[in-house]
Amino acid sequence: xxxxxSIAAKELRSYFVSPVVYVVSGVFLLTFGFLAYLYIVFxxxxxxxxxxxxxxxxxxxxxxxxxxNLFASMRFVLLLILPILTMRLFAxxxxxxxxxxxxxAPVRIIEIVIGKFLGVYIIYLGILLLTTLVPIVLSLFSxxxxxxxxxxYLGLALLGALFLAxxxxxxAITENQxxxxxxxxxxxxxxxxxxxxxxxxxxxxxxxxxxxxSFMEHYDRLVHGLIDTKDLVYYLSxxxxxxxxxxxxxxxxRWK
Amino acid sequence: xxxxxxxxxxxxxxxxxxxxxxxxxxxxxxAFLGPNGAGKTTAMRILTCFMPPTEGTASIAGxxxxxxxxxxxxQIGYLPETPPVYxxxxxxxxxxxxxxxxxxxxxxxxxxxDRVIERLSIGSVRERLIANLSRGYRQRVGLAQxxxxxxxxxxxxxxxxxxxxxxxxxxxxxxxxxxxSHSVILSTHILPEATAxxxxxxxxxxxxxxxxxxxxxxxxxxxxxxxIGLLLKTIxxxxxxxxxxxxxxxxxxxxxxxxxxxxxxxxxxxxxDELARFIVKNEWGLLELKSMSMTLEDVFLRLTQHExxxxxxxHDPQDMRSDDPTHTALSPGALGR
Numbered sequence: 001x002x003x004x005x006s007i008a009a010k011e012l013r014s015y016f017v018s019p020v021v022y023v024v025s026g027v028f029l030l031t032f033g034f035l036a037y038l039y040i041v042f043x044x045x046x047x048x049x050x051x052x053x054x055x056x057x058x059x060x061x062x063x064x065x066x067x068x069n070l071f072a073s074m075r076f077v078l079l080l081i082l083p084i085l086t087m088r089l090f091a092x093x094x095x096x097x098x099x100x101x102x103x104x105a106p107v108r109i110i111e112i113v114i115g116k117f118l119g120v121y122i123i124y125l126g127i128l129l130l131t132t133l134v135p136i137v138l139s140l141f142s143x144x145x146x147x148x149x150x151x152x153y154l155g156l157a158l159l160g161a162l163f164l165a166x167x168x169x170x171x172a173i174t175e176n177q178x179x180x181x182x183x184x185x186x187x188x189x190x191x192x193x194x195x196x197x198x199x200x201x202x203x204x205x206x207x208x209x210x211x212x213x214s215f216m217e218h219y220d221r222l223v224h225g226l227i228d229t230k231d232l233v234y235y236l237s238x239x240x241x242x243x244x245x246x247x248x249x250x251x252x253x254r255w256k
Numbered sequence: 257x258x259x260x261x262x263x264x265x266x267x268x269x270x271x272x273x274x275x276x277x278x279x280x281x282x283x284x285x286x287a288f289l290g291p292n293g294a295g296k297t298t299a300m301r302i303l304t305c306f307m308p309p310t311e312g313t314a315s316i317a318g319x320x321x322x323x324x325x326x327x328x329x330x331q332i333g334y335l336p337e338t339p340p341v342y343x344x345x346x347x348x349x350x351x352x353x354x355x356x357x358x359x360x361x362x363x364x365x366x367x368x369x370d371r372v373i374e375r376l377s378i379g380s381v382r383e384r385l386i387a388n389l390s391r392g393y394r395q396r397v398g399l400a401q402x403x404x405x406x407x408x409x410x411x412x413x414x415x416x417x418x419x420x421x422x423x424x425x426x427x428x429x430x431x432x433x434x435x436x437s438h439s440v441i442l443s444t445h446i447l448p449e450a451t452a453x454x455x456x457x458x459x460x461x462x463x464x465x466x467x468x469x470x471x472x473x474x475x476x477x478x479x480x481x482x483x484i485g486l487l488l489k490t491i492x493x494x495x496x497x498x499x500x501x502x503x504x505x506x507x508x509x510x511x512x513x514x515x516x517x518x519x520x521x522x523x524x525x526x527x528x529d530e531l532a533r534f535i536v537k538n539e540w541g542l543l544e545l546k547s548m549s550m551t552l553e554d555v556f557l558r559l560t561q562h563e564x565x566x567x568x569x570x571h572d573p574q575d576m577r578s579d580d581p582t583h584t585a586l587s588p589g590a591l592g593r
Contacts, residue, residue: 006356010342017344017385101340101401104304105357106329254307 003107004115011089011119024085025127031077032070036134039066062144063225067135071152071223075216078156078163079188085123086167087181089116090250094175103254113246117168124160128153148225155222158235159215163188165242172249191215257282257409257439258303263312265298272298273463275312280456282408283436287450288443290460296443297337299460300411303441304334316409330358333407335415339398343387347378347397350386351404358405372400375430391418399427410434412442416449428453483548484528486517489541502527502534518548 001009015021043065050060093099102112135149163184170184171177191214198211211217215238218231258280265272273295280286288296302309303316305325313320319327342350348369355365373379376396381389386397395418402410415431416424431453434440444450450457451471459467459474467474492498496508499519504527507520521527528545535542 001356001361003357006353010345010353013349014342014344096340096343097336097338098340098342100301100306100336101334103306104329104332104334104336105354106326106359107357108326 003111004118007107007112007115008118008122011116012122015085015119015123018088020084020088021123024081025123025130028077028081028127029130032074032131033134035073036066036070039069040138062138062142063148066138067144067149067152068223070134071155072220074156075159075192075219078160079185079192082124082160082163083167083170083181083184083188085120086164086171086184087177088171089120089168090171090246091175091177091180095177109250110243110247113168113172113243113250117165117243120164120168121161124164125157128156128160145225148223151225151227152223154227155219158222158232159219162215162235162238162242165239165246166191169242169246169249172246172253257284258314258316258441260299260303260314261312263299263302263309263314265295265302265307266310271463273460276460276463276465277312278458278465278468280439280441282439284456285431285435285440285442285454287454287457288441288460289445289447289450289457290443291445294460295463296460297413298463300334300336300413300441300443304332304411305329331407332409332411333402333405334410335398335402335412337413337417339394340401341386341394341397344385346383346385347373347389347400348382350397351400354401354404360405368404368406372404375403376400377426392420392423395419396423396427399430408438410438410440410442412440414444415442416444416446424449484519484521484531485511485544485546485548486519486531486535486542487544488515488517488535489543491515491517492538492540495540498538499531499534502530504530515543 043060043062046065047060090099093102103109132153135144135146138144139146166187167180167184170187171180173183174180193214194210195214195216198207198209198214201207201210212234215234218234221228221231260276260278263276264274276295276299278286288299290296301307302314303321305321305328308322313322315321316328317331319331321328342353345353351369351372352365355361355369360368373382376399378393378396378400381393381397386394389397395415399412399415402412412431416427419427428449431440431442435455442449442453455470457467457469457471457474458465488495495517499505499508499517504521504525505519506522509518509520510516511518519531528547532542532545
């Protein structure tokens, strides 16, 4: 096992012993399921209305009415919930003084950062996998296009990676878990609100630049079924930047 | 094996350690002795590459602690002040994790694990969550972590804290058994520990090394006087002055209990006979007369209570006035002997 694998495996183990992962995944799944139910019922009602007006059968697009809305709503849920998953990663090590052990083990700091990130990311992907129950059940009773759904899941996976990396960074700067959670929550909120600022500035260079920094447009395209390298580059560079910053922060704490 | 040259560490304006220099030979056990806050932990953190020194250099096995940190980390086993255990893991899970970070795996890991578990007698808690273990067991698991990969250099920050007396003896024996094959630095503020385990003692106070020697030599070097304890039936008010008439007596102080006196006399001069004769002649009722040599504990207190204890003593060996604050602390009984 490489150090990255060992650390990721240890984080996984730690998550499953603590109640946090159960609470977080419970809330996540409940929200996902409930939102899906709402959109489906709403779509059903619309279908009945359409049928009454047009008579006969109406073509209902589940991709547009259910999945697009569902994925769009999940942005906010991720923003609220993922900081709770990441808050303990470094903060707890500091608090319980295991940080010193990690720093004096023959492991590079970047390996620790990546290991911890991977540990929490695997948990997140596991939760996402459980939500696929919704489209699978829906596909048994209706027809929809799988490709936008899959690209929506890709969007969720990439957005989650970015959010978790921001959370790793926030956890690295403090030994207080609450502070870590709120810092990552605040950073993500800013990242979201940049989209608003960008749209106010409109089609100017600075407006486009600021909109580009926000995850909104990059996520929306994926939810609409558009996989663009520009968006992939955005997520991967954001992820790399946040992990690099975490590395710097962890390293710098030794010098104080 | 371990070379420390003039290291200084400052946290902002606070100087934690200043110009600390020492070395540890291969197979030697060195005690880092000092009161809390003296800079022991800082020195150890620099040696373990947890943080770099502000000035000076430290090296372990020829590798520099700043530039070749990875190599240094491979050479050491480190037990920090607080045992670095993960509460949510069981003891064996924890040791497997530690071993893997140290690059051990498979058969060699399980052999080393079994060995260290047996050495620290933590077999009975092997499958228990660390969160449910007592302080003593956690400390031992922390030590197991440091010893797991059998490193040539061990750095132990107060290894016996939180253990019961029986365990303390076991751990001391264990550390002693490491001498010869391992270089060990251990920090402690408990004197008997330093004397019992170590070949050499470095006394550190307020970030500076105030003395460095073998435990025996250290107390011999600092012993400028012998002390004699007296228990008398009656102590006349002028007893102190009268006793000074006896040749060789430097100083007389009241003891901690009633009817006792402590007489300090010149080193290398046995005056018990004259002292006894003098008291009997004056009919003060001599009940008890015993010689009390200065222990390392006295030395330690003396060194750490004066900023410049060592140098002052060297310049003025006869400086033993009654207004010396250490004297009250050094009176018999106060140290619980």
